Amino acid sequence: MFIMKDKALENEIRDKVAVSFGRQTFMATLGAQIEEINWGAVRISFGLDPSLLQQHGYLHAGVSTAIVDSACGYAALTTAPLESDVLTVEFKTSFLRPASGTKFEARGMVLKPGRKLVSCEGEVWEIEPGQKLIAKMSATMMLQTG
């Protein structure tokens, strides 16, 4: 839930994130769509597709990782001044269960905001047919201005 007093600024930030996401052609290649943008929290949905598989027919771990990285990066960006951009410094992903479902959601959350560095956590959930946490990310994002 956005907690900004300035509703216009809130909308500008949401727009900025949506525009930046739209420029990431790789997100379109992966069929990823932003579901929700809030202060410090972004959700992105995606689905199983014949072009995104690993050797056993499950969703490739790289797909989940790329999308939850975007969710974390944009979550960080919502906490930054409007003119800032964001860059991934590093992330770690732990794979908890095989991605055997058909629909998924990546959730990026800010753990600790900062002027330069933002510490984030991300989750990848199978949302259809089951509700299962399949991966967990810990990421460091860097904000850049100008």
Added chain:
Amino acid sequence: MFIMKDKALENEIRDKVAVSFGRQTFMATLGAQIEEINWGAVRISFGLDPSLLQQHGYLHAGVSTAIVDSACGYAALTTAPLESDVLTVEFKTSFLRPASGTKFEARGMVLKPGRKLVSCEGEVWEIEPGQKLIAKMSATMMLQTG
């Protein structure tokens, strides 16, 4: 360099890796190609493509990560019995420079083989136009049999 005494086994392992890689439709989507398979070391090449970009027109970090994860996983698999399969437990990727080039290579290497767990390291190099290390991975792979 393969150091096996059994040349036939060496070829079987190479074939197994190539077949498994070929089943990963996501690697084809990313335009990734295996360059070399040796004991504990696998190299995969890939290039810039309009479908693989982040918001500034560079290669998306998720592309590099997915491919170097495959390089690490298959490097681990070359050290395992022929009937084994491999699974990523976790990886961490540090992004050192923007992926601003046009051709890249992911190199997966086994740091410590094991019966169950294999510790690997991966590098992503820009190979055209420059020669630059752009990302470094540290990964834990799990071997599975039967």
Added chain:
Amino acid sequence: MFIMKDKALENEIRDKVAVSFGRQTFMATLGAQIEEINWGAVRISFGLDPSLLQQHGYLHAGVSTAIVDSACGYAALTTAPLESDVLTVEFKTSFLRPASGTKFEARGMVLKPGRKLVSCEGEVWEIEPGQKLIAKMSATMMLQTG
């Protein structure tokens, strides 16, 4: 909260963890004490001491890391058969704020249990004078039997 039906087994597991912790001379060197042992969750308290400082007089990050590693490892061990032992495969720690307080608590939690590998998360909190999350760990533990 322990959710085992078998109260005797629950006590045996708690005893096993306490005995193992007592054998870690390094935990005594760090002044660490177990506060609570539950299924998949262990809390350990510790405090500032003149022997545990970094160059600016704050608690050394290595102290927090060692103790939250123990908290995660023992959290994993509570989910394992009584005859198992536990080993750290890898961990990542993100340092969110300087450890400028005087009393701290490390909390280890199981994110995903498993027969061989257990995925854990740990938190280090300053509990005096403030209540602040100062570090976050993501860890892979391996269970060993016999």
Added chain:
Amino acid sequence: MFIMKDKALENEIRDKVAVSFGRQTFMATLGAQIEEINWGAVRISFGLDPSLLQQHGYLHAGVSTAIVDSACGYAALTTAPLESDVLTVEFKTSFLRPASGTKFEARGMVLKPGRKLVSCEGEVWEIEPGQKLIAKMSATMMLQTG
């Protein structure tokens, strides 16, 4: 090997690292000693001690981690302006073999220098009785000025 043209500056940097290390009371508690300080590379030695053990009588993984973190941090600091200080943002440590030896060495190396962030890698070697890599660290350091 130091590659600075300014020999006086080189000595000032070495002195600065040695003084900062000397202020870390935790390094004395661990019996750690700096062996060598070069541009982007620091080596620290340490040994088995009855106060530093885990439950099986081996060196506690937290000891190795704390010392290789210091080696990485000081390696980063040698690449920074004289007035800078260094802070650990995050690290990941993979444990490759049990620390069953009696003497060890932590080696911190700069993978990618930077004005704000420095990417480092660290190794922990058993040096007596054997020569074995027992742990590998990947770390992000932040430089701070003023």
